Amino acid sequence: MMNEMNITSAKYLEDDTGNIAIIATIDGSEWGVPMSEGNRHYAEIMRQVEAGTLTIQEAE
Amino acid sequence: MTKANITEYDKTAANNTDVQDVPLGENLMFPANVNNAFREIMADLADMNDGTVTLTSPAVGSIGVTGNITVGGTVDGRDVATDGTKLDGVEASADVTDTANVTAAGAAMLTGATFTGSITAPDATFNGTTAVKLPAGTGAQRPTGVNGMLRYNSDDAQFEGYAGGAWGAIAGGETLIINGAMVIDQRNSGSAVTGSASAAKYAADRFSLYANTTATITAQQVSDAPNGFQKSDKITCTSAATGDGTGSRVQFSQAIEGHNMSHLQFGSATAKTITLSFYVKASNAGTYGGSFTNGSVNRAYPYSYTISSANTWEYKTVTIAGDTSGTWATDNTAGIIVFWGLGVGSDFEGTANQWNGAFDIAPSSSFSLKDNLNATWQVTGVRVEVGSVATEFQHRSFGEELALCQRYYQSINTGTNQAIAFGTRQTTNTVRFSIPTPVTFRANPSITISGAVECQESDGTTTSITSISAIQSSGNYVVATGTASGVQAGSITVSANSGTTEIDAEL
Numbered sequence: 114m115m116n117e118m119n120i121t122s123a124k125y126l127e128d129d130t131g132n133i134a135i136i137a138t139i140d141g142s143e144w145g146v147p148m149s150e151g152n153r154h155y156a157e158i159m160r161q162v163e164a165g166t167l168t169i170q171e172a173e
Numbered sequence: 174m175t176k177a178n179i180t181e182y183d184k185t186a187a188n189n190t191d192v193q194d195v196p197l198g199e200n201l202m203f204p205a206n207v208n209n210a211f212r213e214i215m216a217d218l219a220d221m222n223d224g225t226v227t228l229t230s231p232a233v234g235s236i237g238v239t240g241n242i243t244v245g246g247t248v249d250g251r252d253v254a255t256d257g258t259k260l261d262g263v264e265a266s267a268d269v270t271d272t273a274n275v276t277a278a279g280a281a282m283l284t285g286a287t288f289t290g291s292i293t294a295p296d297a298t299f300n301g302t303t304a305v306k307l308p309a310g311t312g313a314q315r316p317t318g319v320n321g322m323l324r325y326n327s328d329d330a331q332f333e334g335y336a337g338g339a340w341g342a343i344a345g346g347e348t349l350i351i352n353g354a355m356v357i358d359q360r361n362s363g364s365a366v367t368g369s370a371s372a373a374k375y376a377a378d379r380f381s382l383y384a385n386t387t388a389t390i391t392a393q394q395v396s397d398a399p400n401g402f403q404k405s406d407k408i409t410c411t412s413a414a415t416g417d418g419t420g421s422r423v424q425f426s427q428a429i430e431g432h433n434m435s436h437l438q439f440g441s442a443t444a445k446t447i448t449l450s451f452y453v454k455a456s457n458a459g460t461y462g463g464s465f466t467n468g469s470v471n472r473a474y475p476y477s478y479t480i481s482s483a484n485t486w487e488y489k490t491v492t493i494a495g496d497t498s499g500t501w502a503t504d505n506t507a508g509i510i511v512f513w514g515l516g517v518g519s520d521f522e523g524t525a526n527q528w529n530g531a532f533d534i535a536p537s538s539s540f541s542l543k544d545n546l547n548a549t550w551q552v553t554g555v556r557v558e559v560g561s562v563a564t565e566f567q568h569r570s571f572g573e574e575l576a577l578c579q580r581y582y583q584s585i586n587t588g589t590n591q592a593i594a595f596g597t598r599q600t601t602n603t604v605r606f607s608i609p610t611p612v613t614f615r616a617n618p619s620i621t622i623s624g625a626v627e628c629q630e631s632d633g634t635t636t637s638i639t640s641i642s643a644i645q646s647s648g649n650y651v652v653a654t655g656t657a658s659g660v661q662a663g664s665i666t667v668s669a670n671s672g673t674t675e676i677d678a679e680l
Contacts, residue, residue, distance in 0.1 A: 115383075115426075115428075115468075115470050115507070115510065116372070116373045116381075116383045117370060117371070117385075118371060118372050119369075119370075119371025119372060126640050126642050126654065126656070128599050128600055128603045128605070128654055129599065129600050129603075133642070133644050133654060134642030134643070134644055134654065135642070136640045136642060139372060140369065140371045140372035142621050143621060143640075144619045144620065144621045144642075144677075145619060145620045145621070145640065145641045145642025145643060145653070145655075146619045146642060147617035147618070147619065147642060147643050147644050147645070148644075149616060149617035151505055151506060151615070151616030151617065151678075152616055152617055152618065152619060152678065153679060153680065154619045154677070155619075
């Protein structure tokens, strides 16, 4: 892990096909993060989820 | 025995008993025959003179010939008549088209000649439309340098020349660094950003500042630069902190995409040597440090450089042997990361000038900017290139540099209700739209939009869009989705109201 990120919230975004992205607050700004391995925000979200320090909320 | 001609004359005088039947024997020659004998001898000489009689094997010490010589036999084993004919045709029949014959004769063909020794030519002109091939070999195979030499270095995969008493690359190799002259700053347009441990901050595109420290560190694109450059990135310690933990770190870095460094062959026995070069200026002279790492930051090569004079632009080069071990990405993820350490705890210090299996940012005892209030460090003209020689910085056009940066980040500033995308209703509560982008992103990007975002339906109805996210990057479009309530079927136009749309696919 090169740099940590301060991610204070994460919630799935869904359409009629299911969860398609994550809306996350990263360093105070809301980012729409694609569920894509090559995306650094998604990689960090998943790292923190795996570390147990972040939970992704279900879409409303 | 009758002596009919000179060839029958005997070398033993007593055996010459007649000449042309004129008796010469003892007591046989009458006075009346004396004149006859002389006459016969003279006749024999006359026969010899005109060739009537062929001499058997006369020996001549030297001979002068005023007329022609006709040879019925051979001369020194050669048939003069036959060979003479050949000589007559030498000019017309000379074979200068057979490479083997010409080469065997030690001559050179006008076409296809192969020279095995050195060639000296005061001037040479190469015509044609193909190419001239120069000698090619490894760095170890370089000859003793003489100014003016040119060759291809197969280790460095580039042409090199010997000038001013040293070997150097010609015309400069391709740099792996993007925005090395710090001219692009899409995010801040020259405003300062404060480093943070919660996210990397970019003061110039592609160069990030990360500060996990209690000190306050800022980064800013500034117009102070060495000759030949317009911009530099300036790091300043506006609040110092000593006694940070072993895990603290202040680093300035650029991650190079794996696609752009796959030719370095890192992680294999044929890993290539690379050279980092940059201009640096700092408020404090001293020994500074940095490192090269892989994307997973479990391989690192710490390096040191010395700033000799405070507040003076200096040019630094660092050459390292490629890593023959470790895992190095060659795809769209981070391949190699170039770090400059500006104050790191012992957790991120490592032995210099060798590859270590750890995340090292700098050697121990490197200068720590974060410990010194108002300390500054500036950098520009950054290059990373294949080979052991740093070459002159090659400036790209602003447009080229911007496009390279936009593969990783794009910022779109919008006016009042300015359209940024077009799309369709996905469900009652979601819309999907495509945002046009000038270049293809490295990976599916994240999106954040400041200011209100709305979609306008074909009947003029306007609805707010929230929770926007990219879901795919394809060609020159980013396909995004957003939440909107009560959107009717049909096409939509997405507009942003006086905000900034940031699309991020940084490494």
